[in-house]
Amino acid sequence: xxxxxxxxxxxxxAKAVAGILSGGRSSRRDSPSKYIKNYxxxxxxxxxxxxxxTMTSVAGHLxxxxxxxxxxxxxxxxxxxxxxxxxxxxxKDQEKMASNIKRECRNADFLxxxxxxxxxxxxxxxxxxxxxxxxxxxxxxxVFRASFSHLESxxxxxxxxxxxxxxxxxxxxxxxxxxxxxxxxxxxxxxxxELLGSKIERDSGSKPNQRPxxxxxxxxxxxxxxxxxxxxxxxxxxxxxFWYLVLSISxxxxxxxxxxxxxxxxxxxAVAVIYETCIESSRNMAKVAYVKSKPTSKxxxxxxxxxxxxxxxxxxxxxSAKVSLEAAEKLYQKGYISYPRTETDSYxxxxxxxxxxxxxxxxxxxxxxxxxxxxGMGPNQFQWPRAGKNDDKAHPPIHPIISAGAGLDxxxxxxxxxxxxxxxxxxxxxxxxxxSTTMTLQWGPEFFSANGIxxxxxxxxxxxxxxxxxxxxxxxxxxxxxxxxxxxxxMKDGQTSPPNQMTESELILLMDxxxxxxxxxxxxxxxxxxxRDYIKKKKMNKQTYLIPTTLGVSLVHGFEAIxxxxxxxxxxLRRQMEVDLKMICDGNKNRAEVVxxxxxxxxxxxxxxxxxxxxxxxxxTDIKSVM
DNA sequence: GCAAGGTC
Numbered sequence: 001x002x003x004x005x006x007x008x009x010x011x012x013x014a015k016a017v018a019g020i021l022s023g024g025r026s027s028r029r030d031s032p033s034k035y036i037k038n039y040x041x042x043x044x045x046x047x048x049x050x051x052x053x054t055m056t057s058v059a060g061h062l063x064x065x066x067x068x069x070x071x072x073x074x075x076x077x078x079x080x081x082x083x084x085x086x087x088x089x090x091x092k093d094q095e096k097m098a099s100n101i102k103r104e105c106r107n108a109d110f111l112x113x114x115x116x117x118x119x120x121x122x123x124x125x126x127x128x129x130x131x132x133x134x135x136x137x138x139x140x141x142x143v144f145r146a147s148f149s150h151l152e153s154x155x156x157x158x159x160x161x162x163x164x165x166x167x168x169x170x171x172x173x174x175x176x177x178x179x180x181x182x183x184x185x186x187x188x189x190x191x192x193x194e195l196l197g198s199k200i201e202r203d204s205g206s207k208p209n210q211r212p213x214x215x216x217x218x219x220x221x222x223x224x225x226x227x228x229x230x231x232x233x234x235x236x237x238x239x240x241x242f243w244y245l246v247l248s249i250s251x252x253x254x255x256x257x258x259x260x261x262x263x264x265x266x267x268x269x270a271v272a273v274i275y276e277t278c279i280e281s282s283r284n285m286a287k288v289a290y291v292k293s294k295p296t297s298k299x300x301x302x303x304x305x306x307x308x309x310x311x312x313x314x315x316x317x318x319x320s321a322k323v324s325l326e327a328a329e330k331l332y333q334k335g336y337i338s339y340p341r342t343e344t345d346s347y348x349x350x351x352x353x354x355x356x357x358x359x360x361x362x363x364x365x366x367x368x369x370x371x372x373x374x375x376g377m378g379p380n381q382f383q384w385p386r387a388g389k390n391d392d393k394a395h396p397p398i399h400p401i402i403s404a405g406a407g408l409d410x411x412x413x414x415x416x417x418x419x420x421x422x423x424x425x426x427x428x429x430x431x432x433x434x435x436s437t438t439m440t441l442q443w444g445p446e447f448f449s450a451n452g453i454x455x456x457x458x459x460x461x462x463x464x465x466x467x468x469x470x471x472x473x474x475x476x477x478x479x480x481x482x483x484x485x486x487x488x489x490x491m492k493d494g495q496t497s498p499p500n501q502m503t504e505s506e507l508i509l510l511m512d513x514x515x516x517x518x519x520x521x522x523x524x525x526x527x528x529x530x531x532r533d534y535i536k537k538k539k540m541n542k543q544t545y546l547i548p549t550t551l552g553v554s555l556v557h558g559f560e561a562i563x564x565x566x567x568x569x570x571x572x573l574r575r576q577m578e579v580d581l582k583m584i585c586d587g588n589k590n591r592a593e594v595v596x597x598x599x600x601x602x603x604x605x606x607x608x609x610x611x612x613x614x615x616x617x618x619x620x621t622d623i624k625s626v627m
Numbered sequence: 628g629c630a631a632g633g634t635c
């Protein structure tokens with residue numbers, strides 16, 4: 001029988017796919033790498049007929065990128081970094097993975113790539129092909145690619161029966177990204193470190209003998225930029241005074257306050273004139289202009305993505321993005337939750353979500369809730385989750401797989417498991433239902449309104465305590481057209497207040513919205529710029545904020561002073577690269593063209609930065625004296 | 628000693 005080698009991006013996928021295609025009858029062998037197992041079975045592929053199959057995997061990338069030896073740090077003038085030769089290298093772990101691929105492929109007839117169906121997965125697929133061909137040249141003509149977006153059995157079987165080819169454009173796009181990140185990162189990191197490394201004073205807590213690295217990275221700088229931006233907005237904030245009108249009526253001991261529909265105005269005289277007009281025409285009497293009453297809902301959350309998990313664990317449990325992702329990874333390795341790195345916020349139709357809810361019925365804290373959801377009785381029955389707009393075509397939303405019961409002893413893992421599970425049950429619930437009433441008074445020519453909410457059914461909120469929705473005080477029972485006596489009518493003043501310093505949860509949101517980093521790397525970038533001493537965590541009244549250091553502020557302003565056309569500290573450059581990568585994927589540009597464009601841009605920027613490097617030093621000295 | 632992206 002022909003021999004077919006299948007290679008997935010990680011062992012969990014290899015294991016699951018082998019289980020499905022073999023009908024549960026595969027046999028497992030160890031590999032030279034402790035992360036990787038080989039699964040043997042037989043299967044009838046359309047390209048090979050009945051075959052002996054080995055399903056194996058890598059663990060992420062199989063190769064890395066670096067400059068060649070002659071262009072190491074200090075061995076060449078920095079500008080050569082922009083056109084030095086690039087070599088593929090492997091770490092020890094990658095060497096072990098590669099030797100497994102080579103050994104399995106030596107006597108194979110076909111190779112089928114089962115990496116994740118995203119851009120990075122396509123590139124890893126290409127790395128696997130390169131490695132396989134080193135051991136068996138004949139394989140080159142017999143490479144197929146499985147297209148799948150989740151691990152439901154029928155879907156996987158269909159992927160096996162409908163092989164595709166690797167998408168070379170996606171491979172080219174990733175290679176472009178790697179090359180640009182490497183050359184720009186290395187060049188500016190060496191430059192900045194040599195320029196400023198000996199001049200900056202490091203804050204206490206850093207190792208004194210270690211020369212600091214002042215790095216540039218296409219993701220590090222925009223991340224820093226967000227933090228500095230907020231810091232400056234607060235520093236430069238000038239409060240502005242405003243004035244507004246507010247009414248209240250009292251019926252018995254019940255007081256209701258009505259807010260001015262104009263909000264507030266920044267002109268004291270204008271507000272005073274309106275105020276007097278109202279008093280002259282209506283004194284202390286107002287009329288009920290209208291009462292609007294309508295059913296209202298509080299929507300259950302969307303299915304859980306990595307970014308949402310990190311944001312909410314930061315907000316609700318004060319866990320850093322890195323710590324929450326690590327806890328989620330542990331839970332995934334132990335089989336409690338699904339793969340934690342996903343951008344997908346809708347569930348594939350074929351998934352058996354009821355079975356997953358069923359798993360939770362034995363839990364002490366939310367078991368009864370889950371039972372009621374599946375009981376067929378009562379108001380809050382199982383609902384298919386809302387569908388968001390994002391799909392990474394590789395992983396479903398994060399969800400619990402089995403009940404953890406008392407099986408967890410790590411505090412962070414407990415918290416993250418509970419959050420993931422409550423979020424999942426909330427997704428499969430009814431929206432909360434309520435009734436909202438808005439009453440509007442007319443006083444003179446002006447309108448004022450008050451809002452009241454009655455929560456009728458909490459539904460998902462019963463299992464999701466993180467979100468609050470409470471009934472407010474009931475509005476008085478008044479009819480449209482009725483005259484009412486005001487218990488007070490006041491002109492008040494206030495002033496605008498600055499925003500708060502950046503929280504990690506806000507920073508994650510900004511990075512995600514601007515395409516800085518990915519679900520898997522956002523936490524690392526935030527961590528990295530702390531290591532580099534660009535920002536620091538600071539606790540202020542129970543909140544942890546991210547504050548830039550002198551060095552962080554200086555880098556952002558220093559590059560502003562140099563005046564690059566696209567600021568390093570803004571997300572624009574990175575976004576532009578994404579646009580170019582998309583064009584490579586769509587066949588509208590080729591790799592060489594994009595690499596050339598971007599690298600020559602960075603070369604220009606390097607020239608400019610280098611000729612105005614004094615501005616970087618001056619900026620640092622200036623800022624140090626004022627911060 | 629440098630990047631960002633996978634994964635463990």
